[in-house]
Amino acid sequence: MKNSARRTWRLRLYVAGQTPKSITALANLQRLCDGHLAGRYRIEVVDLVQQPHLARRDDIVVVPTLVRQLPPPIRKIIGDLSNVERVLVGLDVSPRDGAE
Amino acid sequence: MTMSVRRRKPAPPKRAGNGRQPLAKAPTGIVGLDEITNGGLPRGRPTLVCGGAGCGKTLLAMEFLVRGALEYGEPGVFMSFEETIDDLVENARSLGFDLQRLSARRRLLLDYVRLERSELTETGAYDLEGLFIRLGHAIDSIGAKRVVLDTIELLFSGLSDRFVVRAELARLFRWLKTKGVTAIVTGEREAEHLTRHGLEEYISDCVIVLDQRVREQSATRRLRILKYRGSAHGGNEMPFLIDDRGVSVLPITSLGLSHEASTAHLSTGVAGLDEMFGKQGYFRGNSVLVSGTAGTGKSSLAAHFAAAACRRGERCLYFAFEESPSQITRNMRSIGIDLAPWMRRDLLRIHARRPTALGLEGHLVAMHRLIEDWGPRVVVVDPVTNMIAVGSETEVKAMLARLIDFMKRRQITALFTSLTEGGGAAERTDLGVSSLMDVWMLVGNPEANGERNRTIQIVKARGMAHSNQVREFVMSDHGVTLVDISRRADGSVAIGSARGAEQRHALASRAQPSRSHRAK
Numbered sequence: 087m088k089n090s091a092r093r094t095w096r097l098r099l100y101v102a103g104q105t106p107k108s109i110t111a112l113a114n115l116q117r118l119c120d121g122h123l124a125g126r127y128r129i130e131v132v133d134l135v136q137q138p139h140l141a142r143r144d145d146i147v148v149v150p151t152l153v154r155q156l157p158p159p160i161r162k163i164i165g166d167l168s169n170v171e172r173v174l175v176g177l178d179v180s181p182r183d184g185a186e
Numbered sequence: 187m188t189m190s191v192r193r194r195k196p197a198p199p200k201r202a203g204n205g206r207q208p209l210a211k212a213p214t215g216i217v218g219l220d221e222i223t224n225g226g227l228p229r230g231r232p233t234l235v236c237g238g239a240g241c242g243k244t245l246l247a248m249e250f251l252v253r254g255a256l257e258y259g260e261p262g263v264f265m266s267f268e269e270t271i272d273d274l275v276e277n278a279r280s281l282g283f284d285l286q287r288l289s290a291r292r293r294l295l296l297d298y299v300r301l302e303r304s305e306l307t308e309t310g311a312y313d314l315e316g317l318f319i320r321l322g323h324a325i326d327s328i329g330a331k332r333v334v335l336d337t338i339e340l341l342f343s344g345l346s347d348r349f350v351v352r353a354e355l356a357r358l359f360r361w362l363k364t365k366g367v368t369a370i371v372t373g374e375r376e377a378e379h380l381t382r383h384g385l386e387e388y389i390s391d392c393v394i395v396l397d398q399r400v401r402e403q404s405a406t407r408r409l410r411i412l413k414y415r416g417s418a419h420g421g422n423e424m425p426f427l428i429d430d431r432g433v434s435v436l437p438i439t440s441l442g443l444s445h446e447a448s449t450a451h452l453s454t455g456v457a458g459l460d461e462m463f464g465k466q467g468y469f470r471g472n473s474v475l476v477s478g479t480a481g482t483g484k485s486s487l488a489a490h491f492a493a494a495a496c497r498r499g500e501r502c503l504y505f506a507f508e509e510s511p512s513q514i515t516r517n518m519r520s521i522g523i524d525l526a527p528w529m530r531r532d533l534l535r536i537h538a539r540r541p542t543a544l545g546l547e548g549h550l551v552a553m554h555r556l557i558e559d560w561g562p563r564v565v566v567v568d569p570v571t572n573m574i575a576v577g578s579e580t581e582v583k584a585m586l587a588r589l590i591d592f593m594k595r596r597q598i599t600a601l602f603t604s605l606t607e608g609g610g611a612a613e614r615t616d617l618g619v620s621s622l623m624d625v626w627m628l629v630g631n632p633e634a635n636g637e638r639n640r641t642i643q644i645v646k647a648r649g650m651a652h653s654n655q656v657r658e659f660v661m662s663d664h665g666v667t668l669v670d671i672s673r674r675a676d677g678s679v680a681i682g683s684a685r686g687a688e689q690r691h692a693l694a695s696r697a698q699p700s701r702s703h704r705a706k
Contacts, residue, residue: 102315111310134319139327141320142297148345149316164345165310176307 095127096156111150114167215253218435236373237396255293262332267340301344314354406545425547455490458668462653477604478629484603495564496528503562511536639682
């Protein structure tokens with residue numbers, strides 16, 4: 087638990103332009119992190135329209151895709167992140183992480 | 187001022203009745219496929235290639251890109267949803283394609299998309315815009331004109347929202363058209379459906395179905411153009427082969443009868459037989475069938491024919507489906523035909539294969555290829571009947587028709603031997619293939635007076651005056667010679683020892699009136 091307390095979460099959200107889906111996804115992610123990982127997360131947004139070569143490099147076909155880069159292992163969640171429960175499970179954020 | 191007399195340009199191809207321009211096509215470069223599609227796949231449009239597992243769709247699609255890059259200056263993107271890049275490179279190497287080199291030269295871009303449902307959590311709405319961006323970037327980065335999506339249906343197993351996937355696929359295929367790329371989209375065939383998820387609903391311009399069947403332990407591959415909008419196509423199944431040179435669809439064109447009939451003659455290799463054909467032998471480009479029961483001397487006639495070609499300095503390709511080259515040369519040496527020198531001078535090649543070594547189409551493709559590569563003037567197939575071991579009679583006949591058509595167009599003279607069952611049904615047994623032949627000879631060894639003797643007769647010879655007589659066919663260590671059979675006044679014939687005896691007797695009693703008389 088001490089370990090998880092010190093963990094920094096590095097999250098990367100792949101979107102394709104400013105679409106309703108990408109705006110919703112980012113808003114959902116922000117809210118979720120503030121609620122469960124306050125002060126221990128970093129979100130990077132990758133707009134594939136701006137950086138199309140990253141789609142192949144990072145093996146992305148679905149947008150929005152959220153990738154948990156840290157802590158390992160890498161996990162992928164697709165969709166606009168509207169189901170908080172599922173996102174938490176997908177990111178493997180345990181309730182204790184959030185309760186801290 | 188000089189007037190230049192110029193020939194008018196040929197008229198542009200006639201428009202279809204509905205006034206549309208003829209369809210632009212992108213040649214695949216795949217042997218035979220461009221012939222049966224009259225020029226290739228619809229340019230700038232997606233084509234669906236579907237078939238079961240292992241039917242060869244990935245390799246066919248890959249060859250389409252490789253040929254495009256190498257032969258038509260059209261770079262290509264291969265997006266794989268199934269095989270990793272390492273696997274693709276490895277598999278293509280078996281066809282002689284170096285994908286790494288093509289990639290390094292930016293003529294090809296390989297991209298592997300990994301979508302594993304168990305590794306993905308889905309939550310909320312999504313779309314496949316990432317795929318569009320990824321593919322679009324790949325196309326633009328190398329200026330691709332060709333695209334393969336193999337097998338994009340795996341999106342359905344990777345993602346749970348079928349509605350989204352279907353809508354996005356429809357959008358993808360429309361988008362591909364706006365990109366102007368010629369694409370192959372592969373689909374997995376399932377039971378009575380062309381593809382598992384109905385890709386054929388989206389791709390309607392051209393649909394090609396591949397199929398692999400195993401019969402009698404040999405696999406046969408077939409290709410069928412199921413649909414080709416705006417283009418004439420034969421709906422027949424075409425055999426195809428995948429080997430170290432890639433995919434070959436059987437190079438059949440029209441199966442037409444447009445080949446030129448030659449009036450040049452060439453020797454049968456047996457003087458007495460030439461004589462039966464008005465002293466001149468066969469026409470060049472003829473297909474000749476020699477049928478008979480076992481041990482009647484069919485192969486000997488074939489060897490004479492082959493040796494005669496070599497003596498003229500012509501190449502002869504001998505397909506042996508029963509005996510090995512060394513067996514053939516040994517047997518022929520025993521009747522005074524030495525084939526070895528011709529083989530040493532590379533005028534004769536004996537290609538021996540067990541019929542069951544390949545499927546029927548495998549043989550046909552292999553034979554086409556050998557003929558095409560080496561360019562023989564004369565071909566022997568000994569015996570063609572062994573092919574029946576690997577196909578039904580109708581299939582064998584269809585295959586032969588293709589082979590004969592192919593050879594006729596090249597003015598190759600071909601001799602086929604045919605082993606018939608005993609019991610006098612020879613003519614019936616051969617009826618199937620004999621109609622394809624220009625010349626048909628029967629050899630037999632009837633038993634009479636306690637001995638068997640060989641006979642030969644010409645059943646038909648198109649466009650040639652020929653003897654209607656049965657001749658005796660004598661094999662000695664000097665090869666085959668033909669001897670007139672003595673005809674008795676009662677219409678019966680004397681053959682073998684009887685002929686010898688009667689001829690001697692006739693000589694002795696030349697002055698005397700004939701002693702034979704009609705039996706009453």
